[in-house]
Amino acid sequence: MSQRIKMGLLSELPPGRAIEKQILARKVAVFNDGGRLIGLESECKHMRASLVKGGAIKDGTLVCAWHGWKYDVGTGECTNVPGFKLKKYDIELDGDTIYLLLP
């Protein structure tokens, strides 16, 4: 059974931005990629920097602000350093409220 985490309001999440939360030992985020909401683990696989703080999402790619590792937001796969992958999470919208589903 999954856990439903309230992340914030869609009306406060414009395209190109993200909402991040710490859930116990993990950081998760919802990204708005041009209107598409994407739930991802939000710690870079390189040195655990936040992919929300300073990270940019463009054309389906999330770029870490620290050293430029790139992630495909559709799959979570790191595209410039193969073998690393961010966890993906399902998102639910209930009216204006965004929920992330933790398995």
Ligand code: FES
């Ligand atoms: S911490 Fe993200 S690329 Fe180094």
